[in-house]
Each structure stands twice: as structure tokens, then as C-alpha cells.
Amino acid sequence: MVIDPSLEPENLRVIAQDNELSADLLAALKDHPSCWPGLRAWVEYVQVTGEHPPLPPIVYIQPADEPTAGSTISRGFPLKRLAVIAIAAALVVVLILLWQVVGQRNSSPQAIAEHEPSPTTPPVSTDTVFASGKGFMCLAKDASITCLGANNLGQLGTGKAGTENIHHFELSAPVEHLVAGSDFACASTASSITCWGDNRWRQAGDKSDQILSPTVIELFAGKPVDDLVAGAIHACALSEGKVWCWGSDYYGQLGSGTQGSLASGPTALSLDSASFLLSSDYSTCAGVKDALVCWGSNESHRLSAQDVPILVPTVIKDE
Incomplete structure (x- = not known):
């Protein structure tokens, strides 16, 4: 059995998830150029034990012999991965802003008066x-x-x-x-x-x-x-x-x-x-x-x- 070598890791994951895992299919998945280390280990485990644990997450690996000239976006780091990073960065900003709002509420004169420690009380860490x-x-x-x-x-x-x-x-x-x-x-x-x-x-x-x-x-x-x-x-x-x-x-x-x-x-x-x-x-x-x-x-x-x-x-x- 031969799997189209142009398929991406996402396609391999769907094939492994939606098809009967015959010996030929497992071998073809393992030898495919888009097979990442986690999937290869998963295939070997299925081949040895016959059990089907959950599929591992996709890990993109930069091909050593095919760098993308003049660009920091490579085949191993696709645009959708950059989108995920951008979303994560935005979430960090939201968390920081949220925490600043909470801090402002707790820094009003009334709040400070209510929670001011006594001279013998050590200050609480403000590390986040x-x-x-x-x-x-x-x-x-x-x-x-x-x-x-x-x-x-x-x-x-x-x-x-x-x-x-x-x-x-x-x-x-x-x-x-x-x-x-x-x-x-x-x-x-x-x-x-x-x-x-x-x-x-x-x-x-x-x-x-x-x-x-x-x-x-x-x-x-x-x-x-x-x-x-x-x-x-x-x-x-x-x-x-x-x-x-x-x-x-x-x-x-x-x-x-x-x-x-x-x-x-x-x-x-x-x-x-x-x-x-x-x-x-x-x-x-x-x-x-x-x-x-x-x-x-x-x-x-x-x-x-x-x-x-x-x-x-x-x-x-x-x-």
C-alpha cells in the first residue's frame, strides 16, 4: 500500500483515525515522509500490542535539507501554527489586563485601609x-x-x-x-x-x-x-x-x-x-x-x- 507522499500530518492523522489499521496501512503510515515521531511510535505500539491508544498530537519538524529561502515561515512551521501563537499572545494580554483591573480594585484607599498589614505582618508576595x-x-x-x-x-x-x-x-x-x-x-x-x-x-x-x-x-x-x-x-x-x-x-x-x-x-x-x-x-x-x-x-x-x-x-x- 502506498499513501500519497504529498499528504500533510493532518491527513495522516485522519487516515489512522478513520480506517481499519491493517498491517500494510500501518507500514505505509510509518514510512510516510510526513510521519512525525509521535505517530511513528504510536504505529510501532499498535504493531506490537494490537491495542489502539489515543493518537498523539501532531508535531511539525523542519526538514533539514529544504529551508524556505528568505522567510522565517517554513514547511515545519505553517501559517496556522503562527495563528495559534498569535491567539496565545492575545490571551496573555487579556490575562494581564484582567489582573491589572483586579489589582486596581484592590488598590483603592478603602481597600488599602481594610487590608493594610500590621507592622509585624510580613508583606505578601506580589509575584505572578x-x-x-x-x-x-x-x-x-x-x-x-x-x-x-x-x-x-x-x-x-x-x-x-x-x-x-x-x-x-x-x-x-x-x-x-x-x-x-x-x-x-x-x-x-x-x-x-x-x-x-x-x-x-x-x-x-x-x-x-x-x-x-x-x-x-x-x-x-x-x-x-x-x-x-x-x-x-x-x-x-x-x-x-x-x-x-x-x-x-x-x-x-x-x-x-x-x-x-x-x-x-x-x-x-x-x-x-x-x-x-x-x-x-x-x-x-x-x-x-x-x-x-x-x-x-x-x-x-x-x-x-x-x-x-x-x-x-x-x-x-x-x-
Whole structure:
């Protein structure tokens, strides 16, 4: 079977979604020039297991041998992607303006008089943190969180799919870290982690519900949270030098080194003395002493020169 080589990733996704997945069709999808790494891994999983997990999101990759001369718009970065970025930027501006209005209301002479701290009360932090997902974004100031955008998977923290485009809620303490995956988000205070949104891969917590309202992850209750990151469908946290990850291990994001469980609660990695975390869609790195240790998808050697598709926690060297 041959699929028209001029078809785009969107067409491949429709073909995979709407047709019976015969062995010939799977092979043709995998070998197609527009097949992105996520779809290739999905095809291999179907070929090995016979199971049909949800299709991965489309990732556009710039062809190395066909740059677009004289333009910053390439085949790997289409106009509609620029439109999405423009919309996201506009949403950020709306959030900032909204927060300024709230701040102005709270800065009136009457409000200041009502809330002026006593001389012995330390000032409350005015730091604001932002995070953006695939079609939504969230802003946190002190213990208050505002999310704006798509809510088809409860991304705004409503606990259910809906048509509203903005939602406010409060945590029990000021937010220190705020991160977002494709369709979920997590926030940490000094001693807790709360997540909400899409939970089909348990990326929003160790619960079976497919959509979560803001829910505390019990493992971290009372633990200091030193760092927090999110990939597309997984998240990781750092506490007292130790690293935990949860969500999908389909690309080894939880450190298994294999194509692991599609959904998993918090899993401890065999790392000590970590000091920070970094994350991309399907991989994570931790600073450990003077080294950078990374794990997850190694498609196209994106993490290491090792010829393996999934990397166990490995010290990354300049090779």
C-alpha cells in the first residue's frame, strides 16, 4: 500500500483515525515522509500490542535539507501554527489586563485601609507566574489562579468539560510553581501539589477520573516542593533532592527506559541530590550535582547519541 507522499500530518492523522489499521496501512503510515515521531511510535505500539491508544498530537519538524529561502515561515512551521501563537499572545494580554483591573480594585484607599498589614505582618508576595498549554493558559498570584482558553477537557479547573472560557479558583497557600501540559496544569505551594484538567493518562494526579477539578496529589502533602515541570502528558516534581514523575510512560517519560504504562501515578526515580528539573513534551532532565541526567524519548537522538528510542536516566555528555 502506498499513501500519497504529498499528504500533510493532518491527513495522516485522519487516515489512522478513520480506517481499519491493517498491517500494510500501518507500514505505509510509518514510512510516510510526513510521519512525525509521535505517530511513528504510536504505529510501532499498535504493531506490537494490537491495542489502539489515543493518537498523539501532531508535531511539525523542519526538514533539514529544504529551508524556505528568505522567510522565517517554513514547511515545519505553517501559517496556522503562527495563528495559534498569535491567539496565545492575545490571551496573555487579556490575562494581564484582567489582573491589572483586579489589582486596581484592590488598590483603592478603602481597600488599602481594610487590608493594610500590621507592622509585624510580613508583606505578601506580589509575584505572578504564568503557564500555557495547547489551547489554554493560567495565571497565579498569591493563592489565586485564573485560567483562560479551551475547556473541552477541564483545562480551566472546572472539573468537567464546558464552553466557558475563563475560570477562577483559590488554593490554600500562595503558588510557587505553575506548569501546564497539553491539556492539564499543576501548581505547587511550599508543601503541596495540585493538578487539574485532562487525566486520561493520570497526568493530573493518581486518580481514575478522566477529567479532574483542582486536586491535591496526596504523595506530596506536607512535602517541600523545590521544582515542578510538565511535558505533554506527564509531570515531574522535585522534593528534597528526590524526583517523582507521573502520567504517561509511553515514551519512557517516567524513567522506565522502556515503552511503559500508558498511565501511572507518582513514580520515584533512582536519583539523589537533584537540584532542578527541565522538561520537553516527552522527556525530562534533572540537574544532579555537576551533571545533567535525562530520560524519555530519544527519537532522532534528541537526548543522546545512543542508538535507542527511549533513554533510561542517563548522564548527558558533550559527544
